[in-house]
Amino acid sequence: MTAIEVSNATKIYRRYSRRRQFATLKSAMLRGSVIADLRPEETFAAVRDVSFQVASGTTFGIVGRNGSGKSTILKMVAGITKPTSGRVRVEGRISALIELGAGFHPEISGRENVFINGIMLGLSKREVARRFDEIVEFAELEEFIDAPVKTYSSGMYMRLGFAVAINVDPDVLLIDEVLAVGDEAFTHKCLDKFGEFRRRGKTILLVTHSLGLVERFCDEALWLESGEIRAAGDPKRVVGAYITDVEKSEEEHLAAVNARARETADQGAAAARSDETAVAGEVMPAPPDVPADMFQAGEGRWGSRELEIVDVQFAGDNGRIAHIFHTGEPFTVRLKVRATRPADDFVFGIGIFNADGICCYGTNTGIEDLASAEWSGEGEVHFAIDNLDLVEGTYKVDVAVHKRDGYPYDYHRLLYSFRVKSRTKDVGIYRPRHRWQFSPNIRFKPPI
Amino acid sequence: MLHNLRQLIRYRPLIQSLVARELKARYRGSVLGFFWSFFNPLLLLGIYSFVFTFVLPSRPADLEPYALFLFCGILPWTWFSSSLAESSQVLISGGNLIKKVLFPAEVLPIVTVLANMMHFVFGLPILFLFILYFKHAVLTLGELAWFPVVIIVQLILTVGLALFLSAITVHFRDVKDILGNVLTFWFFATPIIYPMDMAPPMGRALLNLNPFTHLAISYQEILFYPGPFGHWRWLLAMVVASLLLFVAGYFVFDRLRDSFAEEV
Secondary structure, eight states, X not given: OEEEEEEEXXXXXXXXXXXXXXXXXXXXXXXXXXXXXXXXXXXXXXXXXXXEEEETTOEEEEEEOTTSSHHHXXXXXXXXXXXXXXXXXXXXXXXXXXXXXXXXXXXXXXHHHHHHHHHHTTOOHHHHHHHHHHHXXXXXXXXXXXXXXXXXXXXXXXHHHHHHHHTTOOSEEEEESOTTSSOHHHHHHHHXXXXXXXXXXXXXXXXXXXXXXXXXXXXXXXXXXXXXXXXXXXXXXXXXXXXXXXXXXXXXXXXXXXXXXXXXXXXXXXXXXXXXXXXXXXXXXXXTTOOSSTTTOOSEXXXXXXXXXXXXXXXXXXXXXXXXXXXXXXXXXXXXXXXXXXXXXXXEEEEEEETTXXXXXXXXXXXXXXXXXXXXXEEEEEEEESSOOOOSEEEEEEEXXXXXXXXXXXXXXXXXXXXXXXXXXXXXXXXXXXXXXXXXXXXXXXXX | OHHHHHHHHHTHHHHHHHHHHHHHHHHTTOSSTTHHHHHHHHXXXXXXXXXXXXXSOOOOGGGOSHHHHHHHHHHHHHHHHHHHHHHHHHXXXXXXXXXXXXXXXXXXXXXXXXXXXXXXXXXXXXXXXXXXXXXXXXXXXXHHTHHHHHHHHXXXXXXXXXXXXXXXXXXXXXXXXXXXXXXXXXXXXXTTSSOGGGSOHHHHHHHHXXXXXXXXXXXXXXXXXXXXXXXXXXXXXXXXXXXXXXXHHHHHHHHHHHHHHHHO
């Protein structure tokens, strides 16, 4: 049996031009366009021809970027807005957790608000009275229930709103990203409550950015993109496809950022080179724009360029060029280098910085006792890491080639970014290989 | 539309508790609390009585006691005008409910009208005390039987107008400002501070077009003037007119209903 059936639903919103926004009754009447102004000038389809069914007793997740139409679908299912075309049918009593505590009146007590909110959500006065203690206990507000709601903290407010909505005992529960509120303990309590709902065979429609929740909880999932369905079905597969797509666009974004960095560096380089030709033949002085303290310097590129880093790329598994990597994957920084004249005094260096500007790792061939011997013409330098053991985040990279005494040939400071993704949300600046060990009397539940 | 009206009956408990909340919340934190429902019309009455007794003291004799005459008109007018002024705002201020909770929007203007009606009802004991105080004992059962009819007609009329105003204010926010002035004008275009027969014949024809004229006259005839209730033909016509206005107001509201969640 289907609990929710959405067939070919389309929702078109009006988008106002500036003129329409400031139109008033007076100006509309002066222009004689009262009726015309009520018609939209420009429309915007928030949801386009979406169809899906949710079987009774299952949990259904909707994922997608901001503005993809998730909440609009939820509102249509809740009956708050109607689809412009198409049909939405829901079996049974609905409770929508769209905004918790919407409709609380700040001036009156929590107790009175519970009654009014419960009645608003479809309970009778007697039903609310019967569940009242349960609601208050769930919200953990026994002491404050007779205080006016305006004195509540936002957490208390949300908890009370959630407690009322969940105790309406709906057949269909609609949840819009409400688990983001509340502390850890309350979130767990909510999740337990959802679990109980599932066991009792209720239908849940969940809109969230928490992909883990969709994978763990949902029987089926839907991925929306600009109001259209991109994928539907098994949650693991849908979430996987969604993550891949998000990474792809992040990848494109990072690639664009790096390309821009390279471009500005090259412009700087071109300027430097024209200086260089002016003093050709003389003994090369230290370039004037070398920062005094390299670790304090901002991003940029400097150096004499006799030895030059022409290009920087990041590569992952199988030499695939990328900007997004997963914790533990192989990772290589590839430098294309060129010597304008043969050299025997050179050091390659590399530094990896996290978003806070903290150096996670830095080394160079000099530190590692590689004594330079000879280099002429073009070549490549690879700095390969077998397992990229960094926590999730965006990292910036320094690459440099300089003399043993520090004289910079070519220094690229914080110009290139890459991103590390991790399933585990651990924290810190690096991630040591580790494992947990427990004596037999300490046990954990098997993963869900 | 009929379906929605029937739906509304299911929401009776909600309307009840929202009216109760409205009344409680309004005076929460004030020292006198509920007594303001009595004091507000009393103070207004004091002001008007003062002005028309000491500042402009020329009146025909059959308007004595003038304070009582005024009270018969001002009490229902306050119900009417505050209902309209508040209900024009109610969908916008209650926007969160309309956008986030499945909720029949017409509950909001109806609650506004009913809450104001409760203030009116709380004012009635004072009115009757006044009647007793002035020994203006002209109340007969035959006349008093019409009293609930007048109240019901006013309720239907006010709800109809409130639905209409609340719905169009969502689209044209300047209704609020227009309404303030219209209500002031409307007050003086209704025989509340003057009796109907003081109006010139030309003006009387125009006043007859004002629905609140007949409500005000009905209240005055029942509660102030002696003799049998003579305005009953007009009142029966008002029953029909107010029902028509209600249907029209509800029709407009129903047509604009789907736009509320997007516009407020």
